[in-house]
Amino acid sequence: MEQFFDDVGERARLREVYARLQDEESRTIYKARSLFSLTDERDTLRDIVREMSVGKQLIAACREHANQALVLFGAGTWGKAVLRFFSDLPWTCVVDNFKAGQTLNNLSVISLNELKAREERPYIVDTLRFSYEEVEAQLQDAGFGKEDIFSLGRLSEAREYFDLPALEHIDREVFVDAGGFDGETSRSFAHWAKNYEHIYVFEPAIEQQEKCRENLKDFMHVSIEPYGLWSKSGNRSFIINGAGTNCSEETNARGGGTIIPVVSLDEYLKEKHVTFIKMDIEGSEMEALRGAEHIIRTQHPKLAISVYHCRDDVWRVPMLLLEYYPAYRLYYRVYAFSGNDTVLFAVP
Numbered sequence: 001m002e003q004f005f006d007d008v009g010e011r012a013r014l015r016e017v018y019a020r021l022q023d024e025e026s027r028t029i030y031k032a033r034s035l036f037s038l039t040d041e042r043d044t045l046r047d048i049v050r051e052m053s054v055g056k057q058l059i060a061a062c063r064e065h066a067n068q069a070l071v072l073f074g075a076g077t078w079g080k081a082v083l084r085f086f087s088d089l090p091w092t093c094v095v096d097n098f099k100a101g102q103t104l105n106n107l108s109v110i111s112l113n114e115l116k117a118r119e120e121r122p123y124i125v126d127t128l129r130f131s132y133e134e135v136e137a138q139l140q141d142a143g144f145g146k147e148d149i150f151s152l153g154r155l156s157e158a159r160e161y162f163d164l165p166a167l168e169h170i171d172r173e174v175f176v177d178a179g180g181f182d183g184e185t186s187r188s189f190a191h192w193a194k195n196y197e198h199i200y201v202f203e204p205a206i207e208q209q210e211k212c213r214e215n216l217k218d219f220m221h222v223s224i225e226p227y228g229l230w231s232k233s234g235n236r237s238f239i240i241n242g243a244g245t246n247c248s249e250e251t252n253a254r255g256g257g258t259i260i261p262v263v264s265l266d267e268y269l270k271e272k273h274v275t276f277i278k279m280d281i282e283g284s285e286m287e288a289l290r291g292a293e294h295i296i297r298t299q300h301p302k303l304a305i306s307v308y309h310c311r312d313d314v315w316r317v318p319m320l321l322l323e324y325y326p327a328y329r330l331y332y333r334v335y336a337f338s339g340n341d342t343v344l345f346a347v348p
Contacts, residue, residue: 264291
């Protein structure tokens with residue numbers, strides 16, 4: 001049977017998404033992430049975590065240092081995920097000062113002082129996502145050399161958003177950083193596209209706006225916009241959860257939170273030139289894309305959209321983008337060892 005009966009409508013659109021995926025890594029991620037959305041079985045993410053570039057680097061580095069004791073630093077989300085998805089690596093123990101004395105996946109959790117007291121020379125895999133620089137300093141102060149530390153956070157941050165070979169920059173790029181957080185993504189963009197024209201950072205949280213201003217103070221042509229993005233301008237309730245802000249329909253239906261102003265890109269930027277839009281806005285991506293329909297239909301900017309906050313965004317977002325501009329080439333990449341930070345790239 002070459003085709004299913006009644007293979008039209010939304011099913012046909014899903015097939016079109018798959019047909020527009022440009023490489024095997026993207027197809028693997030799309031299938032695994034979709035299956036996880038449908039089943040909640042986290043082991044479905046195993047293949048994409050092991051096959052992402054930093055995952056391959058981790059395996060290679062651990063094999064290169066096979067003569068050393070393999071130690072995991074951090075028993076948090078990434079630490080648990082690494083033990084789960086890389087269970088075939090010969091881990092000896094886990095270091096976490098706050099959880100010393102416990103066990104994790106049948107491994108002893110010890111303190112840093114206990115690790116220092118051991119005779120064998122360790123090879124330490126640092127699993128902290130946002131505090132990796134502090135951990136690196138702490139480990140070096142404890143006497144461990146740089147050559148004995150593998151930092152997952154540093155490698156992931158260096159690759160996120162701008163490592164896709166098909167994503168070529170042009171002169172006079174205009175970048176929209178939706179969900180600016182601390183400004184690091186915009187910093188990476190400025191180094192990637194050195195002759196850029198302007199950067200618009202949309203960040204509604206006051207504390208994060210200050211971090212953006214501090215981290216981007218040495219860069220020219222940067223605007224910190226104190227708004228969230230939505231399908232139309234107005235006010236919405238949002239919740240700060242430590243890693244970002246959420247102003248989704250579910251959040252507003254529950255009530256509570258803080259009222260913030262939101263804008264649509266079509267209304268706020270109007271006919272301004274836009275070449276690249278990145279969105280990581282905690283579940284508001286679909287509504288924000290609806291608010292950028294005119295820009296996408298007429299200017300066809302490059303897009304890097306997070307598709308892991310909402311269960312069905314992994315297929316809903318590309319379906320919407322292909323409706324706006326059918327010629328987009330689609331890629332998926334993953335930048336987190338938990339399987340999160342799944343990003344859809346749309347390249348004109």
